[in-house]
Structures are given as structure tokens and as C-alpha cells.
Amino acid sequence: MTNFLISIVGPTAIGKTALSIKLANHFNAEIISADSRQFFKEMAIGTAVPFKEELEAATHYFIQNKSITDHYNVGDFEQEAITKIENLHHKNPVVVMVGGSGLYVKAVTKGLDYFPEIDPNIRTELNTQFENNGLSALQNQLQMLDPEAFKTIAIANPQRVIRALEICIGTGKPYSSFLTNSEKNRDFKTISIGLNAERSIIYDRINQRVDIMIENGLLEEVKSLLPYKHLNALNTVGYKELFNYFEGTWTLDFAISEIKKNTRRFAKRQLTWFKKDESITWFDFKTDINEIIEHIKTTIKIS
Known part of the structure; x- marks a missing residue:
């Protein structure tokens, strides 16, 4: 029996988490996260970690499983994720992967290029x-x-x-x-699903999400991480802007506006990355779930 990985990609705040849970429940599958910011247990609000109810709706892996003080890179993730997918395929021919970190998605679906050891x-x-x-x-x-x-x-x-x-x-x-762009052989076939919307809609959703993060306690989360602001994991949107606020460099309103602006830029870069991959089938973020399920079922039958 052929094994499949359903990979869900797209810009931040587009609805990837909700879709992944619906697909996991339909195919009785489990979920691998390929969101490199959600690996860290100290960073929940600013990285939009799925809510408790969402995590309980389907089994998730690689969410808040590392510390910001751990040395962890995309090569480590590739090895761990492939091992986990192989184990999950012993139980079910379908595994769902979701995340907007393009390099981490590529590491699993196509493999990384070889680089020599460096001092x-x-x-x-x-x-x-x-x-x-x-x-x-x-x-x-x-x-x-x-x-x-x-x-x-x-x-x-x-x-x-x-x-x-x-x-x-x-x-x-x-x-x-x-960078050879040569793909590694995998013991599964990848079905790549992309979610998208008009840019104005994406930007509105991002602005709303940032406001919700502030309401949910992002300020307190970032304040607790001030002693670790020098770590690479924290040099990321949503945290670096508020570090400037806490250090007195920026006003709170300006810091929040910068989070929104930088997140919008991040979403643009995500789309640029994923649009280069011709294997991705794109759907509007409002597409009925049954249409996406039928596409996946058809692809599985053809394979």
C-alpha cells in the first residue's frame, strides 16, 4: 500500500491549522507541524500555537517540543520528522503535515542539500x-x-x-x-495543498490575529523572555518588536504596528517561496472542505 503525506501550506493566518484538523479527522490521521516557530515551548502566543481545543481535536507532533535554549536546526527536524512519519505510516497510510516554514516543509518533502561540516x-x-x-x-x-x-x-x-x-x-x-535542487527519495508520496486569498484579505486576517495575540497576553509572554532576547529563536516577528518597546526604544502602539507590518512582509515572502513549487494545488481559503477532500481522494486513487 502506498503511503501519503498531505502537506498544507500557505501564508500565515490563512487557516492552515483548521484545515489540517479537518483533514486529519476525515482520514483518521495524525499531524506533523512544520512551523519552525512553534517548536519552542516558551513561545506560544506570539507564534499562534494551536489552542488547547485544537490540539485535542487531533494528535499533533513537533509543537512546543523544544526549548529556545536548545540547538535545533532544519537538518535535525528533517531527520526527526522523517522518522516520525515512517512510524505513523505503520498505523495509517495518511499523515498530515502543516506549516508555513518553507525550508522545513521542503526538508521533509524533498530533502535538504548536503553541506560540509564547518568549524x-x-x-x-x-x-x-x-x-x-x-x-x-x-x-x-x-x-x-x-x-x-x-x-x-x-x-x-x-x-x-x-x-x-x-x-x-x-x-x-x-x-x-x-544547492543542487536534487530531491531525496521518500517512502511516501506528497500531496501538497495550498491555501490563499486576496492580499487585502490576508493582511486583514494578520492584523486581526495580532490584535488577538495582544489581548491573549503577548506582552506578558515577551516580557518573561527578555533575559533570553539574544537567542536566535527570539529574533523573530512578534518578539523583537516588543523587546524594543520594553527597552524604551519604541512606544507600544508603534511596536504593535511594526509587528503587523513585518508579519505582512513575512506572509508575502511565504507566498513567493511556495508559488515556486508547481506541485502545490491551490485553493481559496473559503473552499468547502469536501472539495479539498475529493481532490485528495482522486490524487490517491491515481497514484
């Missing part, structure tokens, strides 16, 4: 440069060493920039030269 001191030095000089200095360095990577990676993400730089420095070769 950890290089990353330590780059992190020190980031703390002392900021992201723009690292971006400029990457643009000189690897213009192709500068154009293609998530340049606003310090972790991505530092990763690309450490490969450039540690190997003497461009980071982009290691």
Missing part, C-alpha cells in the same frame, strides 16, 4: 558580529561573497544569513554552489 568557531564569530554590528553588515558581507545567495535566501532572517556566511567562509566556496 563552529566561525558561527560563534558571526553571531558576535551580528550582536555588535547588526544584520545589515552581515547582509553586505554575504552580497560580496555570494551574490546569488543574497538574492535567493530569506535575507531578513539572521539565521539564514549566518548559515550562508559560515558555509562561504568555512569552505571558501559560495553557499549557493552547494
